[in-house]
Amino acid sequence: MEKYSQFRDKGRHRNRTLPPRPFAPANVLWTPIHALLFALRLLPVLSLSLSYFLLLEILPIPTIIKKCVLWLLLAVPGVWWVDLQVDGVKRGRLSDKQAAGSLPKEGDIVASSFTSPLDPLYLAGIFCPVFVRTWPGEKGVQVITLWGAICMAFSQPQLESPKGVELVQLKELSKKYPDSIICVFPESTTTNGRGILPLSPALLTAGSKTKIYPVNLRYTPGDITTPVPGGAFNWVWKLLSKPTHQMRVRIARPIYNSPSIDTPSTTKSEKASGVDMGYETNIWDSPHLRNGVHVGEEKGDMGQQVLDRVGEDLARLGRVKRVGLGVREKTEFVKIWKSRRR
Template sequence: MEKFSQWRDKGTGIAPFLPHPSSTFANTALVSSPVPVRLGNVVLAVISSILKIPLALALGILHFGIILPIIPSYPVRRVSARLLLTILGVWYWNVSIDGARRSVSRKNALSSPKAGDIIISNFLSPLDALVYSAVLDPIFVIPTYTGEIMVYTLLGAILAALDLPVAASSSTPPPLADIQAKALASQKVIVFFNEATPTNGRALLPPAIDQVPDEANYIGSKCRIFPSLIKYSPPDITTPIPPRSAVHYLCRVVCRWKAWGVRVRIAEPLDVSGKNAIISAFDEICRIGRIKRVGQDLSAGSKLDFVKAWKKGRS
């Protein structure tokens, strides 16, 4: 992969946009294994597809077409999202909120995200939004790579993770106060994918928005900020390179007969006295995830050139 060396971070050597070796359909079952193993994998992939595709389509239509627009009950929406993830192959869960394991109930209540709070998370795949929906049922914010705020529904956030980063919003970006008012009215938290595009999870990109507007008066008095890490095992479910289509990605996921695990770790709310909240959140994500941050030359905007080079190199 030396041809893509210009998209490696100069300080760490990490290439955040390179897909994992097993993240293509062909590699999932057909590469560098003995013939009997490859044939067995193919058979299992076919069986998995036959079983999963009808179930995934049926539950997807039920979840997005009926449950989300009609049923306001969070427990129902949460169970439906988890069931859909299970059908897609995410079988193992490890969700933790730092501080919520303490025995004092008042401390537990104060440690958990509440309506209007902001969760700043890394960004890996279309399943991220579905995972957070199963945990918190939030509003999603994904900025453009030029730093404009964009609000997404669950389905919109999923589709955004299947596409290239957006350069500019087609409408006037809403102020954070309006987003928070909407979150409070609907009793939701806000999940903020501030990298602006999915990566392979090996590092954290520079934030597309590097400071909360009116930060000194906003954080603490009006909302809290929670850093959060999402991680998959194995990591080949990530989409640093956009797939050919949503259908292609769905087929790649359901054709895999082995399961994925997901880990979500939400850190305690930041104490940002005299500090930049966004930078502090990114530092904390790196700490809890044991990952590095890459330089400004590897922002979401640089991914556009990388994808062009990647497609040219494979054509």
């Protein structure tokens, strides 16, 4: 893959936009089994999808019914939620009253990683949030539906919002939807799950007292991620033909968009042990350091510090690195990738 070396992150030598290796059965004898699984699952998934997006989503029915349909839509292709970890909460203690403040609730914001169309589907099944779309150079966001969030995983990355799109700030949305969680994909595009892209400044429009929860979702195996636009049919084949897909969810402690309200994302013991820095990371990889200088603190850029903290938490939860390549570089990569594929 040396022909795509210009899209590798400097110092990391890894490409965060390459699609995952295509899934192939270990033995040719398994091919009929995968074809049978695809055929058996296709009709139920289509029926559930049409029923929900054309009828149930717009009807004033109880939220629990919508969530049950979404969970069934995940269960039919064999997507299993195998692990959930929340910062500051021990395993098996999520039902305790003390853990109530560690999970997002009405009025909060979820800043989620974005690797697959399953991400918004899972988040809708858990939180039933209001989804918004972001752009790397815009502070405003666009309210979209769950179907719009799923389609965004297959769409071309955009540097700017299209003309005529109504943009609002997160603070205004929190007032408009006080009884709902707002879900933001701050990377503005999908990745292959191997890095966290620079975040959109839209997060900086949240209220100073609004909690921002970084959430990271990972899949095993990772062949159902969609870092390159298009390929919807191939993705459906991978989703329905494999027996199971494992999903792991990590939720960090809340962050506030205010220097006066500081809730540390990690404990002192975690920082001392190096957990806060992420997986296989040293101090010189920190986004706060450039040539050994704390740029955020010297410049007093509190907004950038908030984005850095959210990015650090997303990277730590996913055990990946933060990278400097953004939507612009991905757009250029997609053009070269598709031209050479043809």
